[in-house]
Amino acid sequence: MLIELKDVNKTYNNGQPLHVLKGINLGIDSGEFVSIMGASGSGKSTLLNILGILDNYDTGEYHIDGRLIKNLSEKQAAAYRNKMIGFIFQSFNLIGFKTAVENVELPLFYQGVNRRKRHELAMQYLDRLGLAGWAGHYPNEMSGGQKQRVAIARALITNPKIILADEPTGALDSKTSEEVMQLLGELNRQDKVTIIVVTHESGVANCTDKIVHIKDGVIGRIEDNREHHSSMFGTQTIMK
Amino acid sequence: MRFDVDTYREIADSLVRNKSRSLLTGFGVFWGIFMLLFLMGGGQGLRQLISANFQGFATNTCILIPDRTTMPWKGMKQGRRWHMTYTDVERMKMMVPELETVTPMVSNWGQEAVLGPNTISGNIKGVYADYQNIEEPQLRYGRYINESDVLHGRKVCVIGKRIYTSLFPQGGDPCGTMIKVGPVYYQVVGVDFNSGNMNINGSADEAIVIPLPIAQKVYQRGNDIDLLCATARKGFKSSQLEDRMRAIMAREHQFDPSDRNAMFVINTEQIFAIVDNLFTGLNFLIWLVGLGTILAGVIGVSNIMMVTVKERTTEIGIRRAIGATPRDILGQIIMESISLTLVAGSFGIVFAVLLLELLKKIVSMATAGASVQADPEFQISFWTAVAAAVLLSLLGVVAGLAPASRAMSIKPVDAMRDE
Numbered sequence: 001m002l003i004e005l006k007d008v009n010k011t012y013n014n015g016q017p018l019h020v021l022k023g024i025n026l027g028i029d030s031g032e033f034v035s036i037m038g039a040s041g042s043g044k045s046t047l048l049n050i051l052g053i054l055d056n057y058d059t060g061e062y063h064i065d066g067r068l069i070k071n072l073s074e075k076q077a078a079a080y081r082n083k084m085i086g087f088i089f090q091s092f093n094l095i096g097f098k099t100a101v102e103n104v105e106l107p108l109f110y111q112g113v114n115r116r117k118r119h120e121l122a123m124q125y126l127d128r129l130g131l132a133g134w135a136g137h138y139p140n141e142m143s144g145g146q147k148q149r150v151a152i153a154r155a156l157i158t159n160p161k162i163i164l165a166d167e168p169t170g171a172l173d174s175k176t177s178e179e180v181m182q183l184l185g186e187l188n189r190q191d192k193v194t195i196i197v198v199t200h201e202s203g204v205a206n207c208t209d210k211i212v213h214i215k216d217g218v219i220g221r222i223e224d225n226r227e228h229h230s231s232m233f234g235t236q237t238i239m240k
Numbered sequence: 241m242r243f244d245v246d247t248y249r250e251i252a253d254s255l256v257r258n259k260s261r262s263l264l265t266g267f268g269v270f271w272g273i274f275m276l277l278f279l280m281g282g283g284q285g286l287r288q289l290i291s292a293n294f295q296g297f298a299t300n301t302c303i304l305i306p307d308r309t310t311m312p313w314k315g316m317k318q319g320r321r322w323h324m325t326y327t328d329v330e331r332m333k334m335m336v337p338e339l340e341t342v343t344p345m346v347s348n349w350g351q352e353a354v355l356g357p358n359t360i361s362g363n364i365k366g367v368y369a370d371y372q373n374i375e376e377p378q379l380r381y382g383r384y385i386n387e388s389d390v391l392h393g394r395k396v397c398v399i400g401k402r403i404y405t406s407l408f409p410q411g412g413d414p415c416g417t418m419i420k421v422g423p424v425y426y427q428v429v430g431v432d433f434n435s436g437n438m439n440i441n442g443s444a445d446e447a448i449v450i451p452l453p454i455a456q457k458v459y460q461r462g463n464d465i466d467l468l469c470a471t472a473r474k475g476f477k478s479s480q481l482e483d484r485m486r487a488i489m490a491r492e493h494q495f496d497p498s499d500r501n502a503m504f505v506i507n508t509e510q511i512f513a514i515v516d517n518l519f520t521g522l523n524f525l526i527w528l529v530g531l532g533t534i535l536a537g538v539i540g541v542s543n544i545m546m547v548t549v550k551e552r553t554t555e556i557g558i559r560r561a562i563g564a565t566p567r568d569i570l571g572q573i574i575m576e577s578i579s580l581t582l583v584a585g586s587f588g589i590v591f592a593v594l595l596l597e598l599l600k601k602i603v604s605m606a607t608a609g610a611s612v613q614a615d616p617e618f619q620i621s622f623w624t625a626v627a628a629a630v631l632l633s634l635l636g637v638v639a640g641l642a643p644a645s646r647a648m649s650i651k652p653v654d655a656m657r658d659e
Contacts, residue, residue, distance in 0.1 A: 054561060054652045075565045081652075082563020093558045097257060110563040115245060154562065 001063075002161060002194055003028040003051070008060035010046055020046045021057070022217040028196065030161070033188040035197040035205040038214035045166070047214065048198045052085055052164045053077050065161060082110055086155030086163045090170035092147040094139040094154075101126060101135040104153045111158065125153040129183070145176035152183065156193070163187075165197045169204055181207040250572070251579050254548070265544045266584030268537030269635075273588035273628055274595075276530025277620050281596040283526050285603065285618030287519050292435075292616070294512065301374055302478045303440060303506040304468045304485060306493075310501040313494060322493045322502070325463045332468065335488055338476045341373040344465035346455040347441040351422040353403055353448060360406035362399075363442040364421065366455025374469045375440065380404075382415040382430030389429075390451045397421065398430035398449040421448050424458055440469065478509045538581065538635045545577050545643035553650055561652035570644045577640030578633055585632035589625050596620065 003026070010021040020043045028034055038044040049055035050062060053069055062069045064084060072080065086107075087093075094103045101122045108118035126132050129149045139147055148168060155163050165184065169177035185207060187193050197208055205211045211223040255262045309320045324344070332342045346366035353362045369387045377384050377398065389396050397419070399407070408414045414428045426448070434444040441447075456462065470485065472478040482505055490497035549556070556569055600618040 049653055052561070075567070078560065078563050078565040078568075081561060087561050093554070093561075095555050095558060097253060106559070107562045109244070109246060110559075110565075110568060158563075 001027045002030040002032075002065055003196075004061075004063040005050075006061040006063075008050065008057045008062060010043075010050065010055075010057045020217050021050075023060070024214075024217075024219055026212065026219060028194065030194055031188070031192045033185065033195050033197075033209045034212060035199055035208040035210070036212045036214055037199055037202065037205045039200055042214050043217040044198050044200075044214050048164060048166055048196075051162075051196065052087060053081050078110075082107055083158060084161045086158065086160040088148070088151050088155050088163065088165040088168045090167035092139070092144075092151045092171070094147055094150055096139055099136050099138055100131060100142070100150045103139070103150055104157055107154060107158045121157055122153070125157050126150070129153050143176075144172045145179060148172065148176075148180050149183070152180075152187075156187070161194060163193055163195045165195065167199055168197060169199070169201070174203075177204065178207075247572075247575070251576050254576060255580060255583075258548075261544060262580060265540050266580055266587075268540040269534065269581050269584040269632070270537070270588040270591070272530070272534030272537035273585045273632060274592045275533045276526075277589060277592035277624070277628060278595060279526040279530050280624065281592065281618045281620045282599065283519070283522055284620075285596075285600070285616040286522075288616035289603070289607075290515060290519075294515075297375055297439075297508065299508060299512050300472045300476075300478045301508045302470045302472075302482055302485065303508075304470070304489065305466070305504040305506070307502060307504045309495045309499055311496040311499040313496040313499070316494065320495075322495060323464045324466075324468055324489075324493075326465055327463070328465070328468060328489070328492065331488065331492065332470060332485060336470075336481055336484055338473050338481055339470045340473045341370050341471045342468065343368050343370045343374060343470075344452060344468050345371065345441060346452055346459070346461055346464070346466050348422070348455065348459050349442065351448065353399075353407060354420040355407040355417065358407045358409065360403055360446075362403050362421065362446045362448045364455055364459075365441055365447050365449045366452040367449055368452055371449075371469070373471060375444065376434065377430070377432040377444075378434045380431045380433040381413045382428070384430055384432075385449060385451055390453060393453055393457075394451065395424060395426045395454055396429045396450065397426040398432050398447075399428055400443070400445040400447040401431070401433050401435065402443075402445040403448060404431045421450075422458070424454075426450060440467070479507050482507060534631075534635065537584075538639045541577060541581055541636070542639040542642055545573060545580075545640060546646065548576075549573065549643045549647045549650075552647075553654055556647055556650045557652050557654045560650065566648040569647050569650075573644035573647045574637055574640035577643070578636030581636035581639060582629070582632050586629065589628055593620065593625070 005024050005026040008021055008024040009019070012018040012020060024047060036044050036047060046055065050057050053072065056071070064080075069080065094100075095106070098106070101119065104122035104125055105118045108121065113121075123132065123135060126135050129152060131146060131149055131153070134142060134146060134150075139150070142150070163184075168184070169180055172180060181204060184195055184197070188195050195208075197204065199205055206225065206228055209224075209226050211225050213220040213223065304324070306322055306324050309316075309318050309322070312318050326344060329342050329344050332339060344367075348364040350361055351364050353360050367385060368390055369385055372384050379398075382398070384398055385396065388394075399414070399419075404414060407419060408417075414431060417428050418425045419428055420426075432444055432447070432449070439447075452465075456464070470478070470481070472481055486503060486505065487497050489503055490499070495502040559569065560566075596618045600616075603616060603618065
């Protein structure tokens with residue numbers, strides 16, 4: 001098991017205590033393409049934050065590759081995020097005053113990789129995602145799909161064990177959404193990258209091989225979706 | 241914190257991105273350091289300019305001058321005149337061993353000095369050789385009055401700068417020339433170019449200094465002297481000895497020792513102390529104003545960094561999410577703060593140096609014709625500039641602390657929440 005969650009609980013204490021995750025048990029194997037699906041307020045974002053070591057949990061255990069992730073110092077957490085996890089955000093979260101290639105280089109900068117080497121690598125990844133010609137452009141000169149591909153390149157560059165995508169298609173139109181999901185699928189099949197997508201759109205979830213339904217802080221059904229017949233883009237769906 | 245070409249490029253980028261903001265913030269620091277250095281240089285130059293007036297004058301000297309009594313004493317009326325005599329010199333030397341030099345002076349103002357067609361009005365000062373301990377001569381030519389002149393009653397004189405330039409307009413060494421002053425011919429033995437503005441009995445410029453016994457004889461003064469100068473030995477303050485000298489004089493010349501007006505006492509130590517205090521106060525003010533201004537500038541930097549951090553919450557969150565440690569963020573913000581402070585401050589240093597150079601030129605032009613030969617140094621020293629740069633870096637760190645700690649508290653989750 002690459003990822004193992006054992007009875008993870010999380011309560012927010014902002015005035016009224018809010019028990020968001022009520023004992024999550026989840027295991028994800030290396031090379032899986034999983035989506036975590038749930039309505040807003042279901043606790044999926046909190047789960048993603050915990051998976052991404054962006055937030056702490058109260059009780060339970062979370063292992064990545066056998067390593068217990070609990071009560072880490074900021075420095076350790078930063079190092080784990082940097083080396084093991086690649087993030088893809090809904091709003092791309094590229095740094096606006098940096099060019100595409102500079103954005104992709106950034107994780108390597110924090111790893112202390114030297115300038116020439118990280119530039120070379122960033123160019124390779126941009127090239128793979130078909131954006132070599134856009135390397136010198138700033139995010140505001142690119143389309144949403146291009147921006148998300150830059151973000152994917154940035155997530156891939158450190159060669160992480162897990163890619164966490166938080167509503168990766170949330171800011172994209174349906175055609176681009178499909179392209180991005182196909183791209184993630186290819187990465188999963190060709191490079192055997194473990195990808196976890198958090199979404200509330202069934203069409204997006206349908207592109208993945210396994211759908212984890214989360215509701216009110218509890219994991220419900222875990223659906224095997226290798227046939228991709230759960231819900232298609234554009235057909236009989238509630239989305240887009 | 242990683243040192244990399246990109247680190248510096250990033251700092252430069254983020255400062256240049258908000259040009260007018262950086263410029264305005266930097267101006268505060270620029271103006272602060274400029275004010276501090278300019279005031280420091282100006283104060284130093286002013287001090288030297290004023291100090292030039294005291295050039296060559298012993299700093300711990302008491303000058304005793306007899307005056308009319310203002311109180312009745314032992315049946316004698318007030319308003320009585322009394323005279324100091326040469327005996328008082330010996331008496332002071334004996335009774336107040338803390339005194340180093342005790343030397344009298346006899347003077348006569350407004351004496352016509354003549355050489356050929358040239359005439360000038362000057363003041364005769366009759367002195368002993370040890371008078372040079374009081375008012376140090378700056379001899380351009382020849383020598384000062386010596387013991388032998390006094391002992392043998394030689395009619396020799398040392399002339400001041402103005403007397404020299406008037407009687408010897410062609411210049412050159414005048415020693416050996418006979419000049420007529422009042423009724424008597426004297427041989428010039430020296431020229432004193434002392435230009436300080438602190439003098440006894442008239443400016444050194446217009447003085448014709450002769451041996452005291454000659455002055456007493458020529459002007460029929462008997463054993464009388466006009467005034468008495470006394471310097472205290474090292475470790476003693478002339479002001480402490482003043483009261484004792486007053487008491488001795490009062491006993492000998494029979495006036496009320498509590499009659500402050502019977503004898504006029506000038507204490508140079510007090511005058512120097514006043515000037516010294518003035519400049520200590522001025523310096524304090526300079527530091528207060530200078531540091532205050534620079535502090536205001538630095539607070540401006542701190543403020544603007546706060547705004548920057550707030551604006552860049554998302555960016556910082558992204559950086560944290562993809563692996564920046566809090567230390568990386570701290571370094572980034574502090575480096576930005578230092579850069580802004582240091583760059584702006586460097587311009588301030590350069591500007592202050594340029595303006596002080598200009599001030600120096602103007603002042604030296606303005607004082608070129610003055611009698612006081614001062615070459616005040618307004619320019620700050622190299623090490624002052626270095627210290628200012630170090631101070632700026634430190635202030636940059638201080639300015640960056642609060643914004644950096646705020647930046648460090650940004651959680652990566654904030655980046656996503658902000659959208």
